Amino acid sequence: MLVKSYGSAVYGVNATTITVEIDVSAGFKYFHVGLPDNAVKESQQRVTSALKHVGYKMPGKRIVINMAPADIRKEGSSYDLTIAVGILAGSEQIFTEKLADYIIMGELSLDGMVQPIKGALPIAIQAKKEGFKGFILPQQNAREAAIVSDLEVYGVNNLSEVIDFLIGEKTLERTTVNTREEFFAKLNETEFDFCDVKGQENIKRALEIAAAGGHNAILVGPPGAGKTMLAKRLPTILPPLTIHESLETTKIHSVAGKMGKNNSLITVRPFRSPHHTISDVALVGGGGIPQPGEISLAHNGVLFLDELPEFKRTVLEVMRQPLEEKRIMVSRAKFSVEYPASFMLIAAMNPCPCGYYNHPEKECVCAPGVVQRYLNKISGPLLDRIDIHVEVTPVAFGELTKERISEKSATVRERVMKAREMQEKRFAEVENVHCNAQMTAKKIQAICKIDDAGRQLLKTAMERLGLSARAYDSILKVSRTIADLDGAEEIQNQHLAEAIQYRSLDRDSWAG
Numbered sequence: 001m002l003v004k005s006y007g008s009a010v011y012g013v014n015a016t017t018i019t020v021e022i023d024v025s026a027g028f029k030y031f032h033v034g035l036p037d038n039a040v041k042e043s044q045q046r047v048t049s050a051l052k053h054v055g056y057k058m059p060g061k062r063i064v065i066n067m068a069p070a071d072i073r074k075e076g077s078s079y080d081l082t083i084a085v086g087i088l089a090g091s092e093q094i095f096t097e098k099l100a101d102y103i104i105m106g107e108l109s110l111d112g113m114v115q116p117i118k119g120a121l122p123i124a125i126q127a128k129k130e131g132f133k134g135f136i137l138p139q140q141n142a143r144e145a146a147i148v149s150d151l152e153v154y155g156v157n158n159l160s161e162v163i164d165f166l167i168g169e170k171t172l173e174r175t176t177v178n179t180r181e182e183f184f185a186k187l188n189e190t191e192f193d194f195c196d197v198k199g200q201e202n203i204k205r206a207l208e209i210a211a212a213g214g215h216n217a218i219l220v221g222p223p224g225a226g227k228t229m230l231a232k233r234l235p236t237i238l239p240p241l242t243i244h245e246s247l248e249t250t251k252i253h254s255v256a257g258k259m260g261k262n263n264s265l266i267t268v269r270p271f272r273s274p275h276h277t278i279s280d281v282a283l284v285g286g287g288g289i290p291q292p293g294e295i296s297l298a299h300n301g302v303l304f305l306d307e308l309p310e311f312k313r314t315v316l317e318v319m320r321q322p323l324e325e326k327r328i329m330v331s332r333a334k335f336s337v338e339y340p341a342s343f344m345l346i347a348a349m350n351p352c353p354c355g356y357y358n359h360p361e362k363e364c365v366c367a368p369g370v371v372q373r374y375l376n377k378i379s380g381p382l383l384d385r386i387d388i389h390v391e392v393t394p395v396a397f398g399e400l401t402k403e404r405i406s407e408k409s410a411t412v413r414e415r416v417m418k419a420r421e422m423q424e425k426r427f428a429e430v431e432n433v434h435c436n437a438q439m440t441a442k443k444i445q446a447i448c449k450i451d452d453a454g455r456q457l458l459k460t461a462m463e464r465l466g467l468s469a470r471a472y473d474s475i476l477k478v479s480r481t482i483a484d485l486d487g488a489e490e491i492q493n494q495h496l497a498e499a500i501q502y503r504s505l506d507r508d509s510w511a512g
Contacts, residue, residue: 001025003089005099007067007082008126009074010119012337013251013292015126017103019068020082024090027062034067037075037289046077047084049110054160059091073335075289078117081106081136085162096166101133104162112159116140118257121250124148136162142175143264144254147247149179177264180243186267187240192233194409199395203230206390206502207346208412211237212419213481214435216323216345216385218308220504221392222362223355227348230392231304234346235269236409238302239417245300248340252299256292270301272343276310284318286330290337295322298343308347309377316382319345323385326432345386349378360393375505380470387437387474389504419484436481441473448476454496461500471506475499 007018032041048058065083067074082104088094103123107115116138124145127135134152135145142155154172156162164170194204203219207230210217219227241249250266253259259266274283274294285293295303305311322328326342351357352371357364364371420435426447427433433440439447450458458475461467467475479491479499486495 001090001092003086003099005082005086005089006103006132007079007105008103008119008123009072010122010255011072011335012290012339013122013255015119015122016069016072017126017130018072018074018079018082020079020086021066021068022083022086022090023062023064023066024059024087025062025064028060029062031062031064032067033065034070035073036067037073039077040067040074040079043077043080043083043108046080046108046110047087050080050084050108050112050159051088053110054112054158054163056088056093056163058087059093061091063087063090076118077107077115078105080108081114081159081162084108084159085166088163089166094163094167096168098166102136103127103132103134104136106136106138106156108159114138114156114158114162116261119255120145120259121147121247121254124151124153125251127151136165136172140261141259143177143262144250144259146175146177147179147182147250147264179265182265183243183246183267186265188268188410190236190268190409192236192409194233194237194412195406197226197229197233197406200226200230200392203390203392204407204412206388207231207234208237208416209478209481209485209502210234210344210346210388211412212416212485213387213423213477214344214437215387215478215481216347216437217388217390218347218349218383218386218505219390219392220349220351222350222359222394225392225394227392228304228306231273231302231306231346231348232271233409234302234344235271237412237416238269238344239413239420241267241269241300249300252292252296252339256297258297270298271304272298272301273304273306276305276307278311278315280312280315280318283315284322284328284330284341285339290330290332292339293328295319295328295341295343296339299340301343303343303345305345305347308349309374313377313379317379320381320385347386358391383505384470387478388502389506390502391504415485418487419481422484422487436477436484439477439480444473444476448480448491450476450479450491450496454491454493457493457496458500465500465503465506467500467503468506471503475503478502 002023005020008015009018105117120141124135128148128151136154139155139157146153153175155175165172272294283293322341328339328341330337352366354365356362357371423435479495482495483491
C-alpha cells in the first residue's frame with residue numbers, strides 16, 4: 001500500500017516541505033531513495049527498534065521510501081517520526097486519514113521516545129503557508145513552533161502518543177503561545193546595566209553614540225580597564241527588538257539549534273562573544289551541513305570580538321562582506337544558502353602585546369617596532385568599517401569607591417531611541433538604510449553637510465593628527481549621529497570636534 005506523510009527540510013533560514021512516499025508491497029528489502037544522507041538512512045534501525053518497543057513491528061515486506069523532491073539533499077535524523085508513521089499506515093497496522101493534514105517531525109530513540117529537532121520555527125511558518133492543519137513535533141520544540149498563529153501545534157514525548165492521536169484513540173493537548181504577550185513580557189529582561197560600571201563616562205558616551213547610529217566600535221586599553229564589561233552592556237541601550245526582528249532572530253537560532261528547551265521567542269538583542277581561536281566557518285557559517293555562524297547568531301544584536309589582534313587574519317578578513325552587505329552567502333558545489341548578518345561589531349584589544357603601552361602608571365616592556373607590528377595585524381579594510389575608536393584608560397581608585405549611582409541603561413536607551421527615530425524618518429525612502437552607519441558615500445555628501453568653519457576644523461584635524469583619508473567619511477557619519485542625539489538639524493562644530501576624538505587608530509602618533 002502506498003501512503004504519503006509530510007516532513008520538512010531547512011535550507012538557510014527557510015523550510016521546504018518534503019513528501020515522504022512509502023510503498024509497502026510483497027517482497028523483501030528496504031530501499032531509501034530521494035538523496036537521503038547517512039543519518040536519514042540509519043533511520044531504519046531506529047524506527048525498527050522504536051516500533052518494537054511500542055507494540056508494533058517493522059513489516060517483513062518490500063519497503064520503498066522516496067523523499068520528494070528527490071533532487072534536494074535530506075539531512076539529519078528529524079524524519080524518523082515521519083517515516084515510522086508512514087510505514088505503519090503503509091503496512092496497514094494503523095488506519096488514519098490525518099497524515100495529509102500534518103507535518104510530522106522528530107528523532108526517535110530506540111525505546112520510542114521523541115528527541116528534539118532543529119528549525120522548528122521556519123518549519124511551522126512554511127506549514128502554515130502551505131495550508132497544513134497542524135504540526136506534530138517533540139515537546140521540547142512545541143513552544144517555539146506555537147508562536148505561529150492559526151497552526152495547531154502538538155508536542156509529543158513518544159511514538160505511542162502520535163499513533164494514538166492519528167488513529168483517534170486519544171487527543172493531544174495543543175500548545176498555544178500568545179506571541180505578543182510573550183514578546184512584551186520579556187522585552188526588557190537583562191542581567192546587565194550601565195549603572196554597574198564605575199567611572200568611564202567617556203567610554204559610555206562613545207558607546208551611546210555607537211548605539212544611536214549603529215556604528216561599529218573598537219575599544220583600545222590595558223587589561224582590566226573594563227572593555228569587556230562595557231561591551232556586554234551595549235545591548236541594554238540599543239532600541240528594543242521589534243516583533244519582526246524578534247521572529248527573524250528566533251528563526252536563525254532555531255535553525256542552529258540554540259533555542260534551548262521550551263523556549264519560544266528571543267526578545268532581547270543577541271550578544272555573541274566568540275573566542276579568538278574560532279575558525280572561519282564557525283564565524284561566518286557553513287560546514288558540510290551548512291549552519292549559521294556567529295555573525296548570523298548576532299543578527300539584530302552585537303558581535304563582540306575580544307583581543308582582536310589575536311584572531312587569525314583570515315577569520316577577520318571574511319567579515320568584510322557581511323559588514324558591508326549585512327548578509328552572508330555560503331556557497332557549495334550543488335547549492336547556496338543565505339544567512340542574514342546585520343550586527344554591530346564591537347572589538348576590544350590591548351594597545352600592545354604586554355598591554356601597557358600609553359598606560360599612565362605602568363611601563364610598556366615591548367621592544368621597538370613591536371607595537372606597530374601588533375596593530376598591523378588588523379587590516380586597513382577592516383578598520384575602514386569601524387567608525388569609532390576609543391582609548392579606554394584604567395579606572396581610578398576614587399571612582400571605584402564612589403557610592404554615586406551611574407546613569408541607568410533605560411535612561412540612555414531613551415536618548416538612543418529618539419536619535420534612531422530621526423534616522424528612520426530621514427531614510428524612510430532609502431532602501432536598506434536604517435541608520436547613519438549604513439550611509440553610502442553619496443548619501444554622506446547629501447546629508448552630512450558642514451559649513452566653512454566645520455570644513456576648516458576637519459582640515460586642520462586631518463593635517464595635525466595625521467588622520468587617514470578613510471577617517472573622513474567616518475567622522476562625518478559619527479558627527480551626524482552626535483547631532484541627532486542633540487536633536488540638531490545641522491552638524492555643528494562641537495559635533496565634529498567630538499567625532500574627531502574617536503579616530504585614535506588613524507593617528508600617525510598612535511604607535512610612536
